[in-house]
Amino acid sequence: MIWKYLKTLFGRQSVNTTKPIESHEVCRRFLFDGKLVKRNQVKHQAFAPSKKTGNVSIFLKDRFLSEEDYQLTRKTVSNKRGRQCKAEGEFIANAVDKVRNEVGYFLREGQFVLELDETDFPHHANLDKWPSDKPSQKQLQQALAAKVSLINL
Amino acid sequence: MTVLALPLNDRDYMERQAPTLRFSATGSLSINKTVNNTFDSDSQIIACEPESLSQKVESNVFSSIYNLVLRSYSELAENEEETVQLDAIPIFLELLERPLFQKFEEPDVSIDPDGEINAEWLGEDGQSFTFSVGGKGRIIFSLYLPQGRKLCGETRIEDDLEIFEDFIRSAIG
Numbered sequence: 544m545i546w547k548y549l550k551t552l553f554g555r556q557s558v559n560t561t562k563p564i565e566s567h568e569v570c571r572r573f574l575f576d577g578k579l580v581k582r583n584q585v586k587h588q589a590f591a592p593s594k595k596t597g598n599v600s601i602f603l604k605d606r607f608l609s610e611e612d613y614q615l616t617r618k619t620v621s622n623k624r625g626r627q628c629k630a631e632g633e634f635i636a637n638a639v640d641k642v643r644n645e646v647g648y649f650l651r652e653g654q655f656v657l658e659l660d661e662t663d664f665p666h667h668a669n670l671d672k673w674p675s676d677k678p679s680q681k682q683l684q685q686a687l688a689a690k691v692s693l694i695n696l
Numbered sequence: 697m698t699v700l701a702l703p704l705n706d707r708d709y710m711e712r713q714a715p716t717l718r719f720s721a722t723g724s725l726s727i728n729k730t731v732n733n734t735f736d737s738d739s740q741i742i743a744c745e746p747e748s749l750s751q752k753v754e755s756n757v758f759s760s761i762y763n764l765v766l767r768s769y770s771e772l773a774e775n776e777e778e779t780v781q782l783d784a785i786p787i788f789l790e791l792l793e794r795p796l797f798q799k800f801e802e803p804d805v806s807i808d809p810d811g812e813i814n815a816e817w818l819g820e821d822g823q824s825f826t827f828s829v830g831g832k833g834r835i836i837f838s839l840y841l842p843q844g845r846k847l848c849g850e851t852r853i854e855d856d857l858e859i860f861e862d863f864i865r866s867a868i869g
Binding site: 562578645 | 822
């Protein structure tokens with residue numbers, strides 16, 4: 544147990560956490576509600592910004608040093624939420640740019656961006672700075688959901 | 697009359713927005729109409745009359761909403777998300793009773809993070825059409841076809857719903 548902790552601790556230190564998110568990075572969204580999935584497709588509401596934080600929480604899968612580290616983080620997040628992670632939605636970081644180009648004509652500079660936020664967890668990012676009007680939010684969510692692959696757990 | 701008694705949703709409702717209908721592909725179109733609020737936002741009891749609903753809506757959609765409401769109060773509240781806007785229930789059911797929606801398959805019904813009730817039809821390869829209804833009659837709708845049309849907008853239950861339905865007909869055919 545101690546070894547696992549030290550390994551995680553030193554592993555984290557060896558990673559440059561300020562490294563900007565690159566377009567090819569794999570992003571994973573934890574899905575805690577089975578109703579967010581239908582016919583092996585992730586529904587748009589999986590990417591609805593949280594009422595509490597105003598953003599969508601994402602993990603950068605390939606930045607974890609091992610699958611074990613990733614699963615440990617998922618378990619920690621699940622415990623914090625008090626709900627089991629039912630599935631994951633996976634997309635490549637540049638999908639955010641594709642969505643912006645596809646349907647985001649209404650976005651202002653700096654809106655709808657993927658930003659690193661490792662305040663609570665390493666290798667964590669937020670899909671942040673959403674437009675305030677709900678129709679635009681829905682359209683962005685639908686366009687992103689269409690580019691997401693379902694990962695069954 | 698069947699009365700469905702539910703916990704009080706005592707959250708302050710969002711400020712009413714001007715009744716507008718906006719199509720993303722064709723620019724903005726404002727509709728100015730008198731807004732009549734027919735529902736009391738502080739009501740603790742939502743009254744529905746199942747005999748006025750079709751059997752399909754009564755048996756399936758109504759029970760789906762009821763279960764979502766119960767779940768909303770037990771789970772969403774724990775996660776500090778919004779609970780369902782109760783006054784949206786009769787408006788949502790009224791919309792689904794309109795003849796246009798009788799031609800469609802039953803939608804997936806869910807609760808948005810802001811408490812609005814959402815209906816969604818999910819097609820193949822990311823195609824989706826969705827609308828959500830708020831407690832004060834706001835209707836948000838959005839169509840996304842990866843290889844086709846991408847439209848979204850907002851209207852109100854008090855507005856001429858023919859415009860909303862025309863949008864659906866033109867979008868979905």
